[in-house]
Amino acid sequence: MLLNYTIDGFENIQHQDYYSLQKIINKLTNLYRLYGYHQISTPTFETYDLYVHEDSIPCDDLFKLVNHQGKVLVLKPDATLPVTRMAAMNHPNPDEIIKFSYQTNIYRNFSSPEMIKKEITQIGIEYFGNDSPECDGEVIGLAILSLLEIGIKDIHIDLGHVGFINYLFEELTLSSFERETLFQYIENKNIGDIACFLKPLNLSTAAKEIIVKLPTLYGEPKTVLKEMKALCLNEKMEGVVEKISEIYSHLEVMGLANYISFDLGFTNQMNYYSDINFKGYINNWGEPVISGGRYNNLSEKFGIPRPACGFAIDLMKVIDYMEQENLLPIDTQSKHVIFYDDADKAMAYTIANDLRTQNEISEVFMIKSDWGFHIQSLRENPLYKNAKIYFLSKGNLCIAEGDQYLSLKFNEIKRAVD
Amino acid sequence: MVIRFALAKGRVAKKAIELLTELGYVFDDYSEKSRKLIFTDTTGTIEFFLVKSPDVPTYVEKGAADIGIVGKDVLLEHPAQVYELLNLNIGRCKMCVAGYEDRPLPYGKKMVVGTKYPLIAKTYFNAKNQLVDIIKINGSVELAPIIGLSDCIVDIVESGNTLKENGLSVLEEICDISSCLIVNQVSLKTKRELIDPIIQEFKTQL
Numbered sequence: 135m136l137l138n139y140t141i142d143g144f145e146n147i148q149h150q151d152y153y154s155l156q157k158i159i160n161k162l163t164n165l166y167r168l169y170g171y172h173q174i175s176t177p178t179f180e181t182y183d184l185y186v187h188e189d190s191i192p193c194d195d196l197f198k199l200v201n202h203q204g205k206v207l208v209l210k211p212d213a214t215l216p217v218t219r220m221a222a223m224n225h226p227n228p229d230e231i232i233k234f235s236y237q238t239n240i241y242r243n244f245s246s247p248e249m250i251k252k253e254i255t256q257i258g259i260e261y262f263g264n265d266s267p268e269c270d271g272e273v274i275g276l277a278i279l280s281l282l283e284i285g286i287k288d289i290h291i292d293l294g295h296v297g298f299i300n301y302l303f304e305e306l307t308l309s310s311f312e313r314e315t316l317f318q319y320i321e322n323k324n325i326g327d328i329a330c331f332l333k334p335l336n337l338s339t340a341a342k343e344i345i346v347k348l349p350t351l352y353g354e355p356k357t358v359l360k361e362m363k364a365l366c367l368n369e370k371m372e373g374v375v376e377k378i379s380e381i382y383s384h385l386e387v388m389g390l391a392n393y394i395s396f397d398l399g400f401t402n403q404m405n406y407y408s409d410i411n412f413k414g415y416i417n418n419w420g421e422p423v424i425s426g427g428r429y430n431n432l433s434e435k436f437g438i439p440r441p442a443c444g445f446a447i448d449l450m451k452v453i454d455y456m457e458q459e460n461l462l463p464i465d466t467q468s469k470h471v472i473f474y475d476d477a478d479k480a481m482a483y484t485i486a487n488d489l490r491t492q493n494e495i496s497e498v499f500m501i502k503s504d505w506g507f508h509i510q511s512l513r514e515n516p517l518y519k520n521a522k523i524y525f526l527s528k529g530n531l532c533i534a535e536g537d538q539y540l541s542l543k544f545n546e547i548k549r550a551v552d
Numbered sequence: 553m554v555i556r557f558a559l560a561k562g563r564v565a566k567k568a569i570e571l572l573t574e575l576g577y578v579f580d581d582y583s584e585k586s587r588k589l590i591f592t593d594t595t596g597t598i599e600f601f602l603v604k605s606p607d608v609p610t611y612v613e614k615g616a617a618d619i620g621i622v623g624k625d626v627l628l629e630h631p632a633q634v635y636e637l638l639n640l641n642i643g644r645c646k647m648c649v650a651g652y653e654d655r656p657l658p659y660g661k662k663m664v665v666g667t668k669y670p671l672i673a674k675t676y677f678n679a680k681n682q683l684v685d686i687i688k689i690n691g692s693v694e695l696a697p698i699i700g701l702s703d704c705i706v707d708i709v710e711s712g713n714t715l716k717e718n719g720l721s722v723l724e725e726i727c728d729i730s731s732c733l734i735v736n737q738v739s740l741k742t743k744r745e746l747i748d749p750i751i752q753e754f755k756t757q758l
Binding site: 288290292322323324325326327352353395397415417418419420421422 | 613614615616633634635636637638639732735736737738739740741742744
């Protein structure tokens with residue numbers, strides 16, 4: 135009854151997947167390093183206090199536990215908050231530019247009955263201390279380059295700006311319930327229900343017309359920019375149009391603009407986003423794999439006012455996609471298995487160590503029955519499918535090929551592999 | 553590239569297929585008795601498959617289908633991350649609380665509700681600050697109050713005939729229900745040039 139020992143929402147990563155995961159992580163870490171990001175790590179636990187005042191994650195979604203002092207801890211439910219806290223604690227000069235990258239697991243105690251993953255493997259970057267469109271451009275650009283780097287081509291970034299909706303709603307007198315309901319409808323692009331909901335509200339017809347158009351503000355950037363300009367009610371909204379078009383021009387110069395489309399219908403789900411936010415999609419894959427944005431007001435909560443922008447990639451979703459499209463790096467390195475007679479033990483270990491210094495995988499076993507039996511049982515084991523098998527007996531080394539045993543000199547063992 | 557529809561089996565699918573036919577798509581291999589699972593139109597631009605209604609939001613959320621047509625009741629009961637682009641004029645009905653008109657609902661003691669829609673019932677009674685015990689029933693919900701399993705039921709009411717025949721009547725209306733056209737959040741962006749015209753066509757039918 136293995137089922138008794140598994141927990142819904144958590145999974146084992148088997149060796150093939152883990153090999154791919156590690157390869158991907160290495161490639162991405164190196165990419166971020168080349169752009170000047172320093173890799174850091176924060177604890178698995180955070181204090182409950184860090185999240186309870188933050189509306190970004192519902193408290194019900196936190197895994198909580200109590201430590202020996204009676205303090206309530208949570209398994210970290212996101213990476214941005216702890217990384218921001220760390221930057222604030224270790225770099226108190228608010229003018230400093232800090233670039234961090236991280237690779238971590240985060241935990242969400244989703245109550246939904248579906249088999250939703252509760253342990254999410256993320257890699258990402260956070261860029262602190264720079265509020266320019268170039269910084270936004272670098273972060274968005276790196277999100278695209280990350281996927282390109284690991285061999286995914288059908289990439290699609292949806293760029294939005296929470297300010298556009300927020301600055302519009304600032305002009306309107308709405309109760310918090312009305313505001314939230316409308317946000318929900320806009321997020322779901324539920325145009326039919328928006329129209330019904332707006333009808334009885336005491337708003338100008340102009341404002342109602344703009345709200346109905348918000349969910350349709352998506353697609354080809356230049357067209358959307360034109361539509362946005364026509365909808366601006368105040369200077370702040372015009373500022374958003376200008377900012378987002380500057381970022382787009384920057385990405386054009388970087389040669390990455392063809393991956394970008396706009397969607398101004400994103401509302402502020404992660405409450406800390408203050409400015410642009412974006413999601414990364416892969417064509418024909420139903421869920422976003424990247425999510426990011428700018429959060430200029432978050433660091434202030436830790437005492438250091440400092441603008442910041444970043445993103446995170448959901449690595450297991452990316453691996454699921456790559457698996458489906460046969461894009462995963464596969465472990466093709468074959469290995470050497472040396473069986474030895476008790477008397478030849480020292481020699482067997484020397485040969486194996488020699489191979490390891492040449493970066494060859496080698497394993498040794500003592501001969502316990504006849505050679506044929508060893509070969510057969512090894513061949514039946516999928517983990518040793520492509521292994522080269524050798525026998526070392528009475529000072530003689532030979533390799534098993536088919537039904538034959540060919541005699542080898544010790545220094546020929548590497549060449550036999552090539 | 554093909555646009556894939558997931559349709560909820562039953563009335564909704566029948567009406568949706570009629571709608572698609574009216575819009576000029578021809579499915580010559582489709583008949584109600586067919587045992588095929590996927591049907592493609594003659595131009596090869598859209599295909600559809602029929603699934604149980606609670607599965608429609610799942611297929612669309614995961615991107616196995618680009619577009620789904622399913623009752624609002626299902627979306628309320630099984631919330632999914634999808635765009636609910638249009639309310640269609642098919643499958644119109646109401647989500648109601650029904651029971652015996654002459655038998656007052658319990659006051660000052662626990663009320664028992666039988667329903668196929670535990671989440672909708674719970675949300676509704678919670679909003680009214682009414683404490684209830686909810687019993688999930690998978691079919692013939694009207695039976696529950698008759699044999700004393702529950703005080704009332706929460707169910708969709710179209711004509712009200714089934715209720716009447718069993719001596720029940722509508723006590724409270726919860727919300728209007730119609731079929732919705734839902735779209736996968738990624739497909740809407742990545743297959744926009746194909747999906748937009750289809751949505752415009754559906755809009756003209758409203």
